[in-house]
Amino acid sequence: MRRHIFSDVLWLCVVAIVAFSCQRDKQNYVFEKLNKVSISPDSAFAITQYDTLKFAPVYTDTKPPGVPYKYEWVIYLQNGSGSPVTLSAERNLKAAIKQSPGVYTLQCRVTDPETGIVAVKLYKVTVNGKFYSGWMVANTRNNSAHLDFIRVDDALILDPAGLANNTTYSGKAIAALSTNNSGTAIILFFTTNGVFRFNGNDFFQNAGTDKLLPGASAFSTLPAYSLNVLASEQLLISEGGLYGGISTGFGMTEAQALKPFSDRYNGDYYLFPGLAASSFYTTYVYDNKYKRFMQTGYDTRTLLPSAVNGSFDMGNVGKTAIGFDRGALDNAYPTGEYFFIMQDENNNRYVYSINKDAPAMNQLIGNSPEIGTAKYFATASSLKQLYYATDSKIYLYDMIANSSELLYTFPAGYKIADIKIQRTGTARLVVAANKGTAGEVFYFELNVRGRLVNETFSKKFQGFGEIVQVGFKN
């Protein structure tokens, strides 16, 4: 009897389950709209490292919950490694950005505690080092060498290297030069008493002459410093000699890029301070001793005479280089044209250029006032134009028309010390001039024709000692 009861109950359960599972769904649900939160507006931020980022977004909701929202602000590096960092759990962001210079994503996340639904908004944050970009001004004041910095936002920072390293650089300033490959920013500061290397992001010194150019001792002439096109090596011309060092291209580390430079490349030569990284595989330089171009291949520490013959014989130019600058770059083939200003024994001045691997311009500079006494030269970034300066006047030489025009004359008492073209952001001619032992830096904005906007300077920076050179730091 009990067996039958057990069996019957079992069968009853099976029938009930089958019947229930086959029941038709009547779709008679009640839908209730949930709260929807949105965050606005879109925005992007550029901020200097350690500054405070403040932002109050607008939160819009359709059905406010009875309890407060949960907020979260997180920042993480774009295209990089590292963990996200929570900046704040407040409705409005107010946080010091301590992240290293770079491009970051800032995520604002709002959670409805009742439903668990999350709204997210992403913002781009560019964190710049305090010294992210601007003009380095090499000058001498109070009987010591100084490196001052004009940031691109026009903030003038005096003596950042001296302050960062709590030291004074004795001797006279010669030049401040820099490179930056993928964030490895390097500054070389040359004085008559040695050369010093600084981290380009904070100006902390990481090497002196002994760990940078072992064996070098005397410094007096303008150096040149550049990466090759492949960014696989640093190239340096100092006192007429060529030196090579590893750069961070080809997977090399920053630590490897901070190793000492090589000894002076062997050979009988004395180079003018100009590095024409015009070609992927070859960098060209000019030997003033034997009046010829020379070249070095990538990642080889040898310097050989150039042998290309075209618009001129690169191995036998026969003139003395007195100026150098970069011209237009070919974006599709990231190399370009580099100009050398040459002088012959009769004091005639010429423009020579190398475009990629070939000789290009070879032109006697004509119809150009005071070209014979010009000391400083800078070439435009796109047009075939050359700015040249005497002690007090700035001229523009049109290479196509082969003639020049006066752009600006400094008042009496000023003596020009350097001219450079600013190649990032605005089109600008930067001129350093000294009034006695007090240096000033002038910004001249350029119009599309390469002339001065309003025929005068737009900004002037003071407070320097006697300036010898200006150089842009990326």
Added chain:
Amino acid sequence: MKKLLFLISIVIAAFGIACKKQDVPLFSGKNGISFYKGPYDPDSLGYSFAFSLVEKQRDTIFIPMRITGPANHVARAIAVKAGDGTTAREGKDFILPEATLPADSLTVNYPVIVLNSPEMKNGTFRLVVQVAPSKDFELGALGKEIGGTTNVASMIINISAQLIRPSYWPAGGYGDFGLFSQVKFKFMMEATGLTNFDSDVIGIDQYYNLPVVLQRKLAEYEAINGPLVDEDGLRVTFN
């Protein structure tokens, strides 16, 4: 009722079998030992007494070994012998000393003593070091393990007192150091005081920078002595 009992017993039996603990296969066997090498290590080693700034009469090469089986709280004897293909002479060119695996160890570096015999100045001697049975070990398991290293029964050591091309120096040339030659290598050692120019040892910066030093030293040498010509009749250069 009988059917129900039968069904219940089947179900219980099935559960019993399904829940039976599975035996874990364990290694059992005699303790073994073998040489081993990394995934990028060469098949043979080269040793030359010429790669020394100070003349040596003997030196020691350490060859890594590891055991198959558990560690033990006592030191155990290792035996190594010269295998087939050996041209080096025991006692004159090499010594294979008795050695032990330290207590609680799984690996050990076996010391092969190489001797600078007079004949080595004119030739290269091959020593095939091979695992021999000892009272504690027989030949261990061979082959590649999941980490990529490989157990082998023997290793080849080429011993010489000549300057032979090191394994880090490709036959086609080594950067600005160029093609290998005995004359060039000897000059490099004398000029720099170094005997190993492997970029892993000197650093990638010196791999690039040392040739500049060598070019200068060579120019100084040539200014006094004229071109330096190697054993193949080629002028020594560093570019």
